[in-house]
Amino acid sequence: MRQADNSKLLWGMTIDLDKCIGCGACSVACQAENNSAFKDEESNKLRSITWLKIYRIHNHKEFPEYREAYLPRPCMHCDHHTPCVSVCPATATSKDEEGGIVSQIYTRCIGCRYCVAACPYHVRYFNWYDQHFPAGTKEYLNPDVSVRMRGVVEKCHFCHHRWMLAKQEAAYNDQDWEGLTYTPACAEACPTGAISFGNLRDPESDVAKLSKSPRAFRLLERLGTQPKVWYLSAQAWVKEWSDNNMTAKPAGGH
Amino acid sequence: MFPFIFEWDWDLGHWIFMGLLYLVLVVIGVGLHWVAIKTVFEFITGKDVEHH
Amino acid sequence: MINLECDKALYPEGLPRCNLAKFSPVVLFGGALLTWGGIGAVLCLGLGLNQTGMDDYFALGLWIVFDLAIIALGAGAFFTGFLTYVVGKKELKDVINAAVIIGFICYSGAVAMLGIDIGQPIRGWFIFWHANVHSMLTEVSFCITAYLGVLVIEYLPNIIENRGIQKARFGRLLSHNLHEYMFIFAGTGTFLSFFHQGSLGGMFGVLFARPFTFREGFLIWPWTFFLFIWSAIAAGPAFTTLVVSLTEKLTGRKLIPYSVKMFYGKLCGWLLLTYMIVKTADTLYWALSTLPRMGVTFESLYAQGPYGMWLVWLELGVCGWLPALALIIPKVRQNPALLMGAMLLDVAGVVFNRFVMVVQSLAIPVLPFESFQGYMFTWPEAGIAAAVLGYGVLVFGLSYRYLPVFPREKELNRA
Numbered sequence: 225m226r227q228a229d230n231s232k233l234l235w236g237m238t239i240d241l242d243k244c245i246g247c248g249a250c251s252v253a254c255q256a257e258n259n260s261a262f263k264d265e266e267s268n269k270l271r272s273i274t275w276l277k278i279y280r281i282h283n284h285k286e287f288p289e290y291r292e293a294y295l296p297r298p299c300m301h302c303d304h305h306t307p308c309v310s311v312c313p314a315t316a317t318s319k320d321e322e323g324g325i326v327s328q329i330y331t332r333c334i335g336c337r338y339c340v341a342a343c344p345y346h347v348r349y350f351n352w353y354d355q356h357f358p359a360g361t362k363e364y365l366n367p368d369v370s371v372r373m374r375g376v377v378e379k380c381h382f383c384h385h386r387w388m389l390a391k392q393e394a395a396y397n398d399q400d401w402e403g404l405t406y407t408p409a410c411a412e413a414c415p416t417g418a419i420s421f422g423n424l425r426d427p428e429s430d431v432a433k434l435s436k437s438p439r440a441f442r443l444l445e446r447l448g449t450q451p452k453v454w455y456l457s458a459q460a461w462v463k464e465w466s467d468n469n470m471t472a473k474p475a476g477g478h
Numbered sequence: 479m480f481p482f483i484f485e486w487d488w489d490l491g492h493w494i495f496m497g498l499l500y501l502v503l504v505v506i507g508v509g510l511h512w513v514a515i516k517t518v519f520e521f522i523t524g525k526d527v528e529h530h
Numbered sequence: 531m532i533n534l535e536c537d538k539a540l541y542p543e544g545l546p547r548c549n550l551a552k553f554s555p556v557v558l559f560g561g562a563l564l565t566w567g568g569i570g571a572v573l574c575l576g577l578g579l580n581q582t583g584m585d586d587y588f589a590l591g592l593w594i595v596f597d598l599a600i601i602a603l604g605a606g607a608f609f610t611g612f613l614t615y616v617v618g619k620k621e622l623k624d625v626i627n628a629a630v631i632i633g634f635i636c637y638s639g640a641v642a643m644l645g646i647d648i649g650q651p652i653r654g655w656f657i658f659w660h661a662n663v664h665s666m667l668t669e670v671s672f673c674i675t676a677y678l679g680v681l682v683i684e685y686l687p688n689i690i691e692n693r694g695i696q697k698a699r700f701g702r703l704l705s706h707n708l709h710e711y712m713f714i715f716a717g718t719g720t721f722l723s724f725f726h727q728g729s730l731g732g733m734f735g736v737l738f739a740r741p742f743t744f745r746e747g748f749l750i751w752p753w754t755f756f757l758f759i760w761s762a763i764a765a766g767p768a769f770t771t772l773v774v775s776l777t778e779k780l781t782g783r784k785l786i787p788y789s790v791k792m793f794y795g796k797l798c799g800w801l802l803l804t805y806m807i808v809k810t811a812d813t814l815y816w817a818l819s820t821l822p823r824m825g826v827t828f829e830s831l832y833a834q835g836p837y838g839m840w841l842v843w844l845e846l847g848v849c850g851w852l853p854a855l856a857l858i859i860p861k862v863r864q865n866p867a868l869l870m871g872a873m874l875l876d877v878a879g880v881v882f883n884r885f886v887m888v889v890q891s892l893a894i895p896v897l898p899f900e901s902f903q904g905y906m907f908t909w910p911e912a913g914i915a916a917a918v919l920g921y922g923v924l925v926f927g928l929s930y931r932y933l934p935v936f937p938r939e940k941e942l943n944r945a
Contacts, residue, residue, distance in 0.1 A: 270585035270903065281899045295899070307739040313667035314656040315485045334656050335579075335649020338667050340589035344739040344896035350589060350649065352580040374578050375649025444896065446825040447739045465898050468741075468825035479658050495663040499672055502718050506680065509714040513707045520703050527706040 232402075234303075234324045235382055236424035236452040237411070238434040239296055241462055243418035246294030251276045253413030254298075257383060259365045261355035261372070273349045275299070275380040276410050283461040293462050296419070298410065299347040299380035300443065300451030301326045307449060308339035308348065316377075324452060325382050333376040340377060344444055345451075348379045382421070383408035405429070424452065441466050540694050542934040548781075553931065560924035567917020570910030574646050581910045588892050588905040593647045596915045598730055598884035600636040601674070602758070603877060605766030607633020607681060608716075608723035615716035621793065624786045627688050627935045628777075629770045634681045635925050639918035641678060646914055666732040673726030680719040684712065688933050724759060731758025734887045741824040742831055742891040745816060753812050754887075760808065764801035765880040767794045768873035775870060777930060784942040785935075792863045795873065799857025802876055806850045813846070834902040837890045845886060849879030 254260070254276040266272055275298065282292040302308075306319050306326055316332035317339060319325070340348045354374040357365065365371065368385040372378050383406070390406040403426070411419040422429035434440060435454040441463045442451045457463060479496075486492065534549035541547045573581045584591040610629040614622040645651045657671045690696070690705040728751070734743040735752025745752040771794045778785050817828035832839050853875040862868045893902055907915075929935055 268585070270587050271580065279899055305738070307737065311665050311667065311733075311736070312662055313665045313671060314653075314660045315662040316656075316660075332653075332656060332660060333650065334653040336647075336657075336667065337589035337649070338665075338733070340586060341892060342737050342739065346586065346897070346900070349586055350579075352585070353578050373650075377649075444739070444825075446823075447741075447896075449739055468830075468896075468898055479661050483659065485660055485662070491663045495661075495669070499676075502676060502722060505714065505718050506676070506683075509711055509718075510683065513704075513711055517700070517704045517707050520707075521700050525703065526699055527702050 231322050231324075232423075232425050233322055234424040234452065235301070235387075236422065236431045236435065236454065237298065237382070237408075238420045238431050238440070238454045238456060240416075240418040240420075240434075241293050241295060241455055241457040242439075242459070243416040244294045244296060245416060246278055246280065247415060248278055249413040249415055250296050250410035250419060251278055253409040254380070256364070257366055257409035258369050259371050261351070261353070261357070263353055271352045273351070273378065275347070275349065275378070277346075281462070281465050283465075291459065291461060293457070293459070295455070296410070297345065297347065297443075298453060299326065299382070300345050300449065300453050301382060302449040302451050304448060304450035307342045307344065311338045311342045313338065323387070325384055326379075327381055327384065328377060328379055330370060330372050330376045330378065335375040335377065337377065344447060344449070348377050350377050351375060383410075443467065537932075540692060540932045542932070542939075543693055544940050545934075547931055553927070556923060556927040560920040560922075560927065563913075563916045563920025564924070566913040567915075567920065568913075570913030570917070571646055573910045574914070575651065579647075579649060581908060583905055583907045583911060585903075585905075587903040588889070590888050590892060591905060592907040592911050592915055593643050595881075595885050595888045596918065597640045597643055597647075598888065599881045600918065601640050601730065602727070602762040602880050602884065603766055603769035604633040604636025604640075605723060605727060605762035606768075606770035607636075607684075607766070608677070608719050609763045609766055610770065611684065611712075611716035612720040615713040616720065621787075621790055624790050624936065624938050625770065625774065625794075627933075627937075628774050628785075629767075630681060630684045630688070631926055631929050631935065632770055632773055632922075634678075634685045635922040637674065637678045637681055639921055641674065642921075643914060643918055666729045666736055669729040670726050670733065673722045673729065677719055677722040677726060680715050680722065683708070683715050684719070687712075688929070688935065691934050692932055727759040727762045728755040731755045731887075734891065737891075740891055740896060741821055741826045742894050743887055744820065744824070745812065746820060757805070757809055757812060760801065760805040761880050761883060764798055764805050765877050768798045768876045770794070772870065772873055772877065773926070777926070781930070783939065785939055787938060787942065788866070791866075791869060795857050795863040795869050796860075798873065798876055799854060799863075802850070802854040802879075803858055806846070806854050809850070810846065813842075831894050835893060835904060837886075837893060841882070841886060841890065845879055845882040849875045849882055853879065 251274060255262075255274070258275060260273045260275065262273070263271070277297050279295040279297060280292055281295055282290065285291070301319075301324060303319075303324055309317050309319050309326060313336060314332055314334050316329045316334070318327060320327060335350065337350055340350055351372055351374050355371060366385075368389060386406045386408060390404055391401055394401055394404055405422055408421050411421045420430040420434060422431040424432050424435060426432055431454070434456060437456060439456040439458050440454045441457070442454055443466050444451075445467050455462075455466065480486065532550075534551050537550065547553075570581070582591060606629045610622055610626050613619045614626045645654060648654060657668060658675075661668045661672070687705040687708040690701045690708075695701040696705070731754035732752055735745040735747060735754030737743050743754070745754050747753045747755065771791050774785055775791070821828055821831070832842065853872040856862045856868065856872040857876070862872060889905060893905065895902060
């Protein structure tokens with residue numbers, strides 16, 4: 225899918241790690257909004273469906289230099305040569321020409337998991353189990369978001385359905401779509417306002433301004449994936465842990 | 479796979495990939511048909527060959 | 531009283547075969563492995579892929595390693611076909627049937643295994659119908675499927691040459707005509723194999739966000755594209771030789787002239803040697819140039835979990851340079867034990883390479899704050915891999931018993 229160069233719309237997100245308290249409201253809101261399935265027993269986190277996962281990172285120093293921070297990680301919606309889109313054999317994932325959201329077509333996905341292997345951020349989740357919602361829980365499912373089936377990959381889609389609803393409402397009220405914006409569930413739920421969402425190409429938007437801040441950085445910048453999720457932190461050690469450096473470092477986190 | 483499918487695009491990638499694929503499939507198909515037709519024709523005309 | 535030689539009429543002309551009682555271990559062994567795999571398949575298809583040891587960090591596991599390995603080892607089929615029908619090396623006609631059967635087993639087994647590996651097997655045809663021409667996996671799927679068709683065409687004459695079927699004039703004519711025009715299918719098979727062996731390597735080399743597997747390359751083809759083809763043709767014929775030699779040992783009969791084994795040894799030796807030169811060069815370039823630009827060091831990729839430098843020495847040294855240098859020495863090839871040993875190391879090297887490209891690359895985290903993850907397959911998962919082996923034993927065993935697989939068998943066993 226070719227990205228239109230003259231598109232005035234490019235959805236992006238900024239997450240201020242100096243404000244994030246790791247409460248998990250964003251993650252829970254995402255799961256509730258997007259009908260994320262859960263298993264009876266969730267101890268194996270490597271098979272849990274967590275579109276927005278919160279990492280706890282630390283600076284690997286001893287007290288009193290020890291510092292830690294919380295890093296919520298949604299899908300990065302990589303802009304340049306998206307690693308997952310180019311590898312999907314059945315064209316089940318694509319980057320929208322307008323807006324740049326990387327979408328997933330559940331009914332097309334054959335579950336080969338090549339995209340899961342390609343993504344360095346681990347944002348893609350495979351349905352290892354049949355989804356089942358215990359008695360009483362089906363009533364709280366969001367009717368605007370399709371449930372998935374066993375054997376397909378799913379991931380954060382920047383609450384794309386909320387944009388569809390916003391467009392619908394604007395059309396119903398005879399309003400122009402230009403300048404239309406919406407708020408994903410995670411940004412809405414964040415109690416400290418750490419998550420901002422908007423149009424990166426609108427110079428007046430918060431995300432456009434924040435992404436240009438000296439505190440702004442992206443994960444794995446050096447790989448050239450051009451994520452549309454920017455993180456903000458004034459702490460140098462946090463930026464240091466956003467990308468691999470020349471000196472070998474021990475892996476850590478969670 | 480076919481031009482009437484939604485994803486089909488008349489770009490260079492499709493020309494090369496599908497062009498080569500269909501070329502190979504046509505060669506195999508023609509080869510198989512030739513062998514089949516020749517065998518049936520020889521069978522009808524009573525030809526025989528040595529047992530392998 | 532059961533007549534243990536009731537299938538005698540189906541034996542190839544003039545060749546003795548053991549009675550059914552002596553043959554039964556082959557059937558029982560193959561059947562047992564297939565049963566194990568069958569149970570595993572029912573569990574995986576019925577309950578889901580949670581029956582395996584894979585997870586979101588190890589999205590690809592034993593099956594993909596096994597698939598890559600057997601497709602690389604099945605390259606003996608296309609390469610022998612190319613040398614026999616296109617280049618014209620007549621002496622390989624003694625082993626071409628066996629190579630084709632082994633290739634057929636490897637490719638059909640791999641396709642069957644992939645049918646269970648994907649999350650939605652019934653949607654497997656979407657790769658063809660909704661093909662993304664820019665994905666290496668699409669290329670792999672098309673070429674492997676088409677090549678499996680070619681292998682069926684190449685296997686068909688051998689099946690028709692069964693003594694019972696040859697009694698029919700139509701059967702004789704069909705097998706004769708297929709042989710006459712086999713060069714068409716061998717040629718297209720070579721073309722298809724070149725591309726899918728390469729694309730299997732390309733699948734990993736294009737992952738520009740995974741430093742462990744990513745390689746720069748030529749135009750759209752990463753270096754792993756060429757390295758996978760090269761290693762496949764360096765190990766495929768060796769695998770064919772090993773399988774034929776094992777069959778000789780089990781049956782107590784000589785099946786191909788030793789000169790053919792030595793030819794294969796020389797071929798694999800020089801292919802493996804040239805492969806090791808380019809592989810070593812590629813590894814050095816990747817370690818010294820590509821990786822630093824991606825922000826990682828070579829040492830950091832081998833400092834986690836059990837995947838240390840020993841894997842490099844094992845793959846490139848013990849199973850790479852050693853058999854390569856050994857096989858180019860005529861005295862080594864003249865010694866059956868050394869020849870088989872070197873070929874076994876050659877084959878093992880390719881298997882290790884595929885393992886490293888899949889499992890090790892997924893184990894090593896890319897995000898600096900992610901941790902190394904371990905993976906171990908489950909018994910249903912292992913069962914499906916074992917089923918491919920069992921299937922191979924059965925198909926090869928039955929083919930040897932009832933089909934004239936080895937043209938020189940009668941002559942070589944005149945005692």
